[in-house]
Amino acid sequence: MTAAVIGLYGFAGARDAAAMATIGVPEPLRGLPGYSLEALEGPIKIGIQPGHWRIDELPDEQARLRTSTGAAFGSLRELDLNLAVSRILVDRLNAEGYAAELVPAAVPAGYRADLFVSVHADRADRPDRRGWKLSPPWRPSAESRRLAEAMAEAFRASGLPEDQGGVTANMRGYFGFSWWRFSNALSPYTPAVLVEMGFLGNPEDRARMRDNPAFYAGILLEGVRSFLEESDRDDLDALVPVLYRGVSAGPGGAAGRASPSFGSAVLERYPPGRYLNPVDSSEGGWFEVFSRPLRRGVWVHESELDGE
């Protein structure tokens, strides 16, 4: 997306907005220039991206990412696992009458679909760490969030463990999602999720991903099906990403927590008046803000923020 739009919506440091912040009033990003917000027609279109596939074809604006070839364990490459799972998934979706296709790392500019899944496997340096995790983009639309929830439900039903609290800024700000930074990214109106199936470094995860890609494709298929059961192409509002007004830490300061719960670990503390830029929200008055030092999102509660 263009600098003009970033300026318009104050993505980076709209400090003036903090002064007039109204907590909990999101500004929907309708009518972004260059992107059409119209109901899709024809067969349900599904983009499945094997993570890091054809990464060398990234355009110049993403040149520094061409070396992002993914994790590896010996000669076993994440890319091959992602590709095996994605191919099975696309075949099965097409057999069910959907219009599914593989999407390379260089996402066609403004790619619009009923849903998009980027399929990955995680790092190889931690034998003890295992499990899946997934996330929608920053500032997700209602449909992106619902897609992530449907996928998480399918993974839970599979019995595989979750890598709790493992979602990183690189997942949520994945370059393929980053329409505000790049032309070669999804349309902001495409519901999207990035899935890390498991860890290459963990013997169990690795063996299952290598030997049974159909198992993972089956989980993803379940997630897609249950998402689509509730989808309504004409509900355009549900496709619009949500941008929050800036907030600031209240007179007593604010705590940044690992999850939206007072019982979860405090990862950062903010002095009174510190400007914070929410990137997501959760029920009960919680806002997720991006922590630059921690390279992840942390959760603050409205009771510790300055209101109107």
Ligand SMILES: [Zn+2]
């Ligand atoms: Zn990856």
